[in-house]
Structures are given as structure tokens and as C-alpha cells.
Amino acid sequence: MSPNFTADAGLAFERHDHAHCAGSAMARAEALSEAKGARLTPVRRRTLEILLESHRALGAYDVLEKLAEEGFGKQPPVAYRALEFLVEQGFAHRIRRLNAFTACMNPGTAHRPAFFICRSCSAVAEAQAEAVRTAMDRAAEEIGFAIERVNLEALGLCHACAEAAE
Amino acid sequence: MSPNFTADAGLAFERHDHAHCAGSAMARAEALSEAKGARLTPVRRRTLEILLESHRALGAYDVLEKLAEEGFGKQPPVAYRALEFLVEQGFAHRIRRLNAFTACMNPGTAHRPAFFICRSCSAVAEAQAEAVRTAMDRAAEEIGFAIERVNLEALGLCHACAEAAE
DNA sequence: TATCGTATGTAATATCATAACATGTCAAGC
DNA sequence: GCTTGACATGTTATGATATTACATACGATA
Numbered sequence: 001m002s003p004n005f006t007a008d009a010g011l012a013f014e015r016h017d018h019a020h021c022a023g024s025a026m027a028r029a030e031a032l033s034e035a036k037g038a039r040l041t042p043v044r045r046r047t048l049e050i051l052l053e054s055h056r057a058l059g060a061y062d063v064l065e066k067l068a069e070e071g072f073g074k075q076p077p078v079a080y081r082a083l084e085f086l087v088e089q090g091f092a093h094r095i096r097r098l099n100a101f102t103a104c105m106n107p108g109t110a111h112r113p114a115f116f117i118c119r120s121c122s123a124v125a126e127a128q129a130e131a132v133r134t135a136m137d138r139a140a141e142e143i144g145f146a147i148e149r150v151n152l153e154a155l156g157l158c159h160a161c162a163e164a165a166e
Numbered sequence: 167m168s169p170n171f172t173a174d175a176g177l178a179f180e181r182h183d184h185a186h187c188a189g190s191a192m193a194r195a196e197a198l199s200e201a202k203g204a205r206l207t208p209v210r211r212r213t214l215e216i217l218l219e220s221h222r223a224l225g226a227y228d229v230l231e232k233l234a235e236e237g238f239g240k241q242p243p244v245a246y247r248a249l250e251f252l253v254e255q256g257f258a259h260r261i262r263r264l265n266a267f268t269a270c271m272n273p274g275t276a277h278r279p280a281f282f283i284c285r286s287c288s289a290v291a292e293a294q295a296e297a298v299r300t301a302m303d304r305a306a307e308e309i310g311f312a313i314e315r316v317n318l319e320a321l322g323l324c325h326a327c328a329e330a331a332e
Numbered sequence: 333t334a335t336c337g338t339a340t341g342t343a344a345t346a347t348c349a350t351a352a353c354a355t356g357t358c359a360a361g362c
Numbered sequence: 363g364c365t366t367g368a369c370a371t372g373t374t375a376t377g378a379t380a381t382t383a384c385a386t387a388c389g390a391t392a
Binding site for chain 1: 285311320
């Protein structure tokens with residue numbers, strides 16, 4: 001029952017109560033599924049749990065391996081389909097730069113995240129980026145483009161790694 | 167010698183003088199290479215030309231195929247290395263969402279581009295997005311993240327395709 | 333209980349990317 | 363001129379990521 005504090009490769013660069021944030025995100029995902037009539041089936045639920053537990057960006061094959069160990073299907077589409085569902089529902093995000101997926105830390109709440117990927121420790125921080133999205137919307141408007149999905153990703157060094165590198 | 171106007175899948179959604187923009191980008195890439203002491207060798211030069219000529223996002227294997235036809239190497243690293251060079255020099259961009267590359271329309275000039283990808287016609291528009299980058303920098307600053315590279319990509323419908331879909 | 337839509341599973345394959353190593357090219361220094 | 367070292371190009375082989383096509387199961391509902 002003790003909170004699982006972590007300072008390393010996590011979805012945020014700060015120490016935090018991992019068990020709490022994971023449980024909370026899961027609870028919200030359940031409530032949202034219920035509300036929307038989306039079917040959070042066992043594979044999908046377990047996939048989200050895996051993302052939340054690992055607390056980092058995982059490749060589809062990493063997820064698949066865990067699912068297979070637990071008696072779910074062993075073939076790639078099993079993982080890709082579950083992950084796709086989670087992304088569609090806003091319960092997870094796809095990090096294109098890493099060919100990987102992370103659990104969303106704020107499912108349901110209006111949020112337009114940007115991702116900051118540390119090239120040293122591989123941690124991925126999901127930051128609220130309302131202003132970035134607004135600027136993006138404006139740029140789209142200028143060229144008459146109708147945005148449907150957005151990926152905002154930056155590669156660099158997180159604070160801890162930058163200090164360590166000095 | 168007549169300018170090659172195009173209204174379909176292009177690097178911008180607007181009609182424009184393709185021959186002009188391609189030649190101009192090539193000339194700037196040459197000048198910049200000279201200035202920086204970067205070696206714009208035959209494969210690299212030809213790779214850039216291929217991107218400029220096609221005027222859309224091309225996968226590494228698309229590029230490779232053309233290079234191979236013209237007597238260059240036939241194996242993936244040939245294309246990936248040339249493309250990597252171009253991206254490093256700022257002569258091309260990598261579009262992660264498409265696993266593809268496009269020639270940069272503004273090599274050398276300070277620019278922080280965002281990419282707008284039409285899911286209908288597959289055209290990719292490179293838009294100046296200074297404001298988006300500024301917002302991104304600010305978000306990074308808040309979490310103490312040192313940005314090195316950024317990918318700003320949006321998927322949606324370009325103006326022409328949105329009208330056609332009505 | 334028949335049917336339809338959706339979800340899950342499999343096999344097979346397609347697509348994208350890199351590691352490891354051999355050869356070629358060219359300029360700097362002896 | 364030759365050697366050396368840095369870099370570029372090429373190859374083989376393999377790894378990593380993702381999708382297509384099809385079979386089976388499940389659940390709601392008419």
C-alpha cells in the first residue's frame with residue numbers, strides 16, 4: 001500500500017505518487033467509458049493498466065509481450081488494436097518519435113498535451129500545452145487547414161539529465 | 167522550360183511555380199553547404215533533387231528506388247544516410263507521422279516549421295510556426311526541459327479536400 | 333434462437349530502420 | 363610519392379514496427 005515514488009524514467013520528470021496517479025487515471029478511464037458507451041474490455045483495460053504501471057512510453061511489442069504472458073493473444077494486432085482504442089478514447093497517447101505509447105495522465109479533462117522526451121533517460125513528460133495548440137490552430141487557420149489530430153513532440157534533455165551532464 | 171504548376175498533392179496546398187521553388191531551394195542548399203563546409207556529394211545532392219522534384223513527402227524506400235535506378239546503391243542505408251544528412255543540414259524534414267521526408271522549402275532562413283498533413287490528398291504543407299515554437303519553448307521552460315529538436319505535426323483536411331468532401 | 337455488429341484471435345506479410353563490415357576517395361603530413 | 367586518417371559509399375544481414383486478411387467468439391436485440 002505504500003506509494004511508489006520514482007525519480008527515474010517516468011511520465012513526468014518530477015517525483016510523484018505513482019500509485020495514486022495510475023489509480024486515478026484508471027478510474028477516470030472507466031467512468032468515461034461508461035459514460036460514452038465505449039467498451040473497456042479485458043484486453044483494453046489490461047493494456048491501459050500496463051501503460052499506467054510501467055509509467056513510461058512502451059512500444060506495441062512491449063505491451064504485446066505482457067499481454068501474451070497473461071493469456072491474451074500473441075499476435076501484433078492484439079496490441080495495436082487495444083492501443084488504438086485507448087488513443088481514440090483519449091486514454092493513451094502515441095509518441096511518434098519513439099514509436100511508442102503512454103497512458104494519458106489526464107483522461108477526460110480538456111487537454112492538449114505536448115510531449116517532452118529526454119534523450120538521455122528516455123522519460124516522457126506530458127505537458128499541458130494549451131498555448132501551443134492555440135498557436136497551431138491559428139497557423140492552420142491561415143492556410144485553411146482543418147486540424148483533426150495533432151502531435152507536438154520535443155526531444156532534448158530533462159532537467160535532471162542536463163544537470164548530470166555538466 | 168514552362169513552369170510546372172500543380173494543384174494536387176504538393177508540399178503546399180496552393181498552386182505555385184514548382185520549378186521555381188525547387189530550383190531556388192536547391193541553390194540555397196548548395197550555397198549553405200559551401201558556406202558550412204558540408205559536403206553535398208552526388209548521392210546527397212540527387213536525394214535532395216528527388217525530394218524537390220516529387221514535391222511531396224517520400225518514404226526512404228521511395229527515394230532509394232529512384233537512387234538505385236540511377237546507379238547509386240541499392241540498399242536502405244544509402245537512402246537513410248543521405249536523408250539524415252539533409253535533415254541535419256536543414257535541407258529536408260522528417261515527417262514522423264508519415265515515416266517520410268520532405269525537402270525544406272526555406273533552407274537557411276531561420277524557420278521553425280510545423281507540418282499540416284492532409285489525410286485525403288496526402289499533401290504536406292510546411293508552415294512557418296514561430297509562434298508555435300515560442301509557445302513550445304515556454305512550456306519546456308516551465309518544466310526545466312532543454313529542447314533540442316521539435317516535431318510539430320497536424321493531421322486533417324486541406325482546404326481543397328474539405329470543400330470536395332462537402 | 334437467428335442475426336448482426338463488434339471484439340478477439342491467428343497466420344502471413346508488408347513496411348520501415350539499423351548494425352556491422354568492406355571498399356573507395358581524398359586531403360594532410362611526412 | 364606514399365602513408366595515414368577521416369569520411370563517404372556500398373553491401374549483407376537482421377531487427378523493429380505495423381497491417382492485411384481471414385476465422386472464431388461474444389452479446390445485444392429482433
